[in-house]
Amino acid sequence: MKKLAILAAVALVGCQSNETQPSESEETTMKYANDIHSFSKPNEAAVKHLDIFLDVNFDTKIITGVADWTIESAKGATEIIFDTYHLGIESVSTDDGGQVDFSMSDEDEILGSALHVPITNETKHVVINYETSSDAKALQWLDPEQTSSKTAPFLLTQSQAILARTWLPCQDGPGIRFTYKAEVKVPENLMAVMSAGGNPTELHPDGSYNFEMPQAIPSYLMALAVGDIEFRAIGENTGVYAGPTIVDTAACEFADIDAMISAAEDLYGPYAWGRYDIIVLPASFPFGGMENPRITFATPTILAGDRSLVSLVAHELAHSWSGNLVTNATWNDFWLNEGFTVYFEQRIMESVYGREYSEMLASLAHEGLKDEVAEFMHGHAEDTKLAIDLTDRNPDDGVTTIAYDKGYHFLRLIEQTVGRDRFDAFLKNYFTSHAFQVMTTEEFVNLLESDLLTPEEVKEIGVQEWIYGTGLPENCPVPNAVRFEKVDAAASLFKTEGTLPTSEEAAAWSSHEWMRFIQELGELSVDQLTALDNAFHFSKSGNSEILAAWFQPTIRAGYEPVRPVVEDFLIHVGRRKFLTPTYKAMLESDKSEWAKEVYQKARPNYHAVARETMDDLLDYQMAE
Ligand code: BES
Numbered sequence: 137m138k139k140l141a142i143l144a145a146v147a148l149v150g151c152q153s154n155e156t157q158p159s160e161s162e163e164t165t166m167k168y169a170n171d172i173h174s175f176s177k178p179n180e181a182a183v184k185h186l187d188i189f190l191d192v193n194f195d196t197k198i199i200t201g202v203a204d205w206t207i208e209s210a211k212g213a214t215e216i217i218f219d220t221y222h223l224g225i226e227s228v229s230t231d232d233g234g235q236v237d238f239s240m241s242d243e244d245e246i247l248g249s250a251l252h253v254p255i256t257n258e259t260k261h262v263v264i265n266y267e268t269s270s271d272a273k274a275l276q277w278l279d280p281e282q283t284s285s286k287t288a289p290f291l292l293t294q295s296q297a298i299l300a301r302t303w304l305p306c307q308d309g310p311g312i313r314f315t316y317k318a319e320v321k322v323p324e325n326l327m328a329v330m331s332a333g334g335n336p337t338e339l340h341p342d343g344s345y346n347f348e349m350p351q352a353i354p355s356y357l358m359a360l361a362v363g364d365i366e367f368r369a370i371g372e373n374t375g376v377y378a379g380p381t382i383v384d385t386a387a388c389e390f391a392d393i394d395a396m397i398s399a400a401e402d403l404y405g406p407y408a409w410g411r412y413d414i415i416v417l418p419a420s421f422p423f424g425g426m427e428n429p430r431i432t433f434a435t436p437t438i439l440a441g442d443r444s445l446v447s448l449v450a451h452e453l454a455h456s457w458s459g460n461l462v463t464n465a466t467w468n469d470f471w472l473n474e475g476f477t478v479y480f481e482q483r484i485m486e487s488v489y490g491r492e493y494s495e496m497l498a499s500l501a502h503e504g505l506k507d508e509v510a511e512f513m514h515g516h517a518e519d520t521k522l523a524i525d526l527t528d529r530n531p532d533d534g535v536t537t538i539a540y541d542k543g544y545h546f547l548r549l550i551e552q553t554v555g556r557d558r559f560d561a562f563l564k565n566y567f568t569s570h571a572f573q574v575m576t577t578e579e580f581v582n583l584l585e586s587d588l589l590t591p592e593e594v595k596e597i598g599v600q601e602w603i604y605g606t607g608l609p610e611n612c613p614v615p616n617a618v619r620f621e622k623v624d625a626a627a628s629l630f631k632t633e634g635t636l637p638t639s640e641e642a643a644a645w646s647s648h649e650w651m652r653f654i655q656e657l658g659e660l661s662v663d664q665l666t667a668l669d670n671a672f673h674f675s676k677s678g679n680s681e682i683l684a685a686w687f688q689p690t691i692r693a694g695y696e697p698v699r700p701v702v703e704d705f706l707i708h709v710g711r712r713k714f715l716t717p718t719y720k721a722m723l724e725s726d727k728s729e730w731a732k733e734v735y736q737k738a739r740p741n742y743h744a745v746a747r748e749t750m751d752d753l754l755d756y757q758m759a760e
C-alpha cells in the first residue's frame with residue numbers, strides 16, 4: 137500500500153514542472169512531509185547515502201569537505217536542492233554530467249541559501265567540494281585552555297536543529313534520512329569521533345579516521361568531535377570518551393549505563409544502534425546533552441561525583457527510540473521528540489532508581505513547567521501550544537519547557553487514564569512500527585484515537601486542548617514526590633523560624649532535595665543567605681544544578697560572596713539552560729551593568745546557539 141503511494145507521488149512529479157505543486161488529494165500520498173525549514177524538495181530528488189571526506193584544519197578553523205551524495209529522483213526531476221549556510225561551494229559534479237553549473241539562492245537569515253544542482257534521470261551521484269566559513273554556527277573551535285586537560289584544541293559540532301547545513305551541504309530536514317561513510321583527517325595528536333560506527337578506542341598516529349553509519353539518520357544527527365580524548369569501556373557495548381584528566385571520573389559517573397539500556401529495552405524494545413557511548417565535551421558545549429546516534433554528546437556539568445545528574449544520560453539514551461527511531465516530521469512537531477523522551481527518561485529512572493527518586497525529578501519538572509507557562513502567558517501564549525507554529529521563525533524558538541515538560545505531563549496523563557499496561561503496549565508498538573520513519577502531531581493524534589483511546593477517554597483527557605490549546609490544562613497531573621515533603625517542611629521552618637535543616641537531614645538529602653530546598657526558599661535576605669552558605673557551603677558546591685539554583689536568590693539579594701563564583705561559572709560554562717536564568721536574575725535585579733561586563737568576557741567561550749540567545753537577552757550589539 138505504502139509503495140503504491142510513493143510510486144504515485146513519483147509519477148506525479150514526473151509529468152509536472154518543478155514549480156508545480158501537487159494538488160491537495162495527491163499531497164497526502166507524498167513520502168516526505170512539507171518542512172518549512174528546508175529548501176530541499178525531497179519528493180523530487182532526495183539524498184540516500186553520503187560518502188564524505190573531511191579535512192579538519194585547526195589553524196584556519198575551517199573544514200574542507202568533499203561530499204559525494206548518492207541520490208534518488210522522481211522521473212522528470214531536473215534538479216536536486218541542498219541546504220547550505222555560509223558554505224563556500226567550490227565545485228559540483230555529477231556522475232553523468234561532470235562539472236555542472238550550480239546556483240545559490242539569495243540568503244535567508246534563518247535558513248541560509250539553497251544550492252540548486254541540475255540533474256537528469258540518470259544522475260545517481262552529486263559530488264560537492266566545499267569549505268566551511270569562519271562563522272559556521274554548528275562548529276565550536278576551542279583553544280586548549282577551554283578544555284579540561286588544557287593540552288590541545290578541540291572541535292565539536294551541534295547540528296540540531298538546522299545547523300548541519302553550516303558544515304555540510306545537505307537536505308537539512310528531520311524527515312530526510314541517509315546512511316553515511318566518512319573519512320576524517322585531523323592533526324596527528326588528536327582523536328576524532330562521529331555519530332557512527334567505527335569510533336576509535338586508541339589514537340590513530342596518522343590522524344586519519346574512518347566511520348560508517350549503516351542506519352539511516354537525518355542530518356540533524358550528524359556529529360563530529362575532535363580533540364585530546366581517551367576512551368574507557370564501561371560495559372561490552374558501552375563506554376565513555378573524555379579528556380585524559382576526566383575520563384576515569386566520567387566512566388565512574390556513568391557506571392549505570394548498562395542498567396539504563398536494559399531498562400529501556402525491557403520497556404520499549406531492542407536498542408537499534410549497536411554501541412552506545414558518551415563523550416564528555418568541554419564546558420562550553422551549549423546543551424546538557426545531544427542524542428547523536430551511538431554517541432551522546434554531553435556537558436561536563438553532569439559530572440557531580442555522585443551520579444546524581446545521570447538522568448540526562450537516561451534522556452539522551454531514550455532518544456535512541458523517541459527522536460532517532462521515530463522522528464518529528466518537522467520542527468513544529470518537536471514536542472513529539474522531546475515530550476516522549478522526557479516521559480521515557482522518567483520511566484528509565486524509575487526502573488533503575490525507584491519511583492520515589494523519579495518522582496522527585498518529575499516534581500522539579502512540574503514546578504519549572506508551571507513557572508514557564510505562567511511567564512509565556514504574558515504576551516507569548518501561542519508558544520505554550522504543543523503544536524507550535526514556527527513559520528518564519530527559528531526552530532530554536534520551539535526549544536522550551538513546553539515541548540519537554542508539557543509534552544511529558546500530557547503523556548503522563550494518558551498513562552494515568554488508560555493504565556500502564558495499555559500505554560506501554562501502545563508505545564512499544566509505536567516505536568516498532570514507525571522505526572526509521574517520521575511522525576506528525578496529526579498522525580499521532582490519529583494513532584491515539586485509533587489504537588489506544590476510547591472516545592470517552594479522548595474527551596476525558598482533552599486531547600485537543602492539550603495539543604492545540606494554550607496554557608496548562610486543569611487536569612495536568614501533579615507528581616507525588618514524597619521525599620520533598622520533609623524538604624518543604626524544612627524550607628518553611630527556615631523561612632519562618634530561621635531554623636536550619638539538621639545535619640542528619642542534610643546528610644540524607646540528594647542533590648534533588650537540595651534543589652527543591654533552594655527553590656522553595658524563594659527570596660531571602662543577605663543574612664539568611666549567609667547562614668545557609670555557612671552551614672551548607674552552597675557557593676562552593678561541585679554540583680552544577682545546586683550552584684545554578686543557588687545563584688537565583690543570591691544574585692537577587694545582592695549577596696556579595698557569590699559574585700566571583702557567578703562570574704567564574706558564566707565564563708567557563710556555556711550550557712544555555714544555566715546561562716539564561718542566571719543572566720536573567722542579574723537583569724531583573726538591576727545588575728545589568730554587571731551582567732554585560734561578565735558577558736563581554738564570557739561571550740567568546742559560548743557556542744553560537746548560546747550566543748544568539750544571550751545576545752537577545754542582553755541586548756548585545758556587536759562592536760563594528
Ligand atoms: N536534543 C536535545 C537538545 C537540543 C534540542 C539541541 C533542540 C538543539 C535543538 C537534547 O536531547 C536535550 O533535550 N537536552 C537537554 C537535556 C535534558 C532535558 C535532560 C539539555 O540540553 O538540557
Ligand code: ZN
Binds near residue numbers: 455473477
Ligand atoms: Zn532531548
